[in-house]
Amino acid sequence: MRIAEVAGDNQPNDTSKTFVFYDEGHTLGNALRFVIIKYPEVNFCGYTVPHPAEQKMHFRIQTNGIRAVDILQRGLEDLEKICEHTLKVFDEAVSDYKSKSSKEETEALS
Numbered sequence: 001m002r003i004a005e006v007a008g009d010n011q012p013n014d015t016s017k018t019f020v021f022y023d024e025g026h027t028l029g030n031a032l033r034f035v036i037i038k039y040p041e042v043n044f045c046g047y048t049v050p051h052p053a054e055q056k057m058h059f060r061i062q063t064n065g066i067r068a069v070d071i072l073q074r075g076l077e078d079l080e081k082i083c084e085h086t087l088k089v090f091d092e093a094v095s096d097y098k099s100k101s102s103k104e105e106t107e108a109l110s
Helices: 026-036 068-109
Strands: 002-005 016-022 042-048 056-063
Touching: 016 068, 026 042, 026 056, 026 068, 056 068
Parallel strands: none
Antiparallel strands: 002 016, 016 056, 042 056
16 A cells, blocks of 8 residues: 655644545545544544546545544554454354354255
8 A cells, every 4th residue: 555645734743634545545535534533633534536537545634633644553553453353253254154054954965
């Protein structure tokens, strides 16, 4: 994942930043915004996809004292944990389903 900061954000202590995510869109943007907006230190969090033909997303964070880049890193880490948990629960459910299905098929054939 390639990320860059947009030049021109002259806020003190880097509490307000816009980041550009290349080769990303609404899938990551909405999920990451959902996670970050819940942090009490965040005043604003939003994203835009400037044009459907462009493969990039602009992601803006404004905080009340914490560096925006630190919030972005925390948000990405928390989103990764959520995805890992979701995959684990899904895989367990598929495994349980397959186990029950094979038992039912075996019993039906007996």
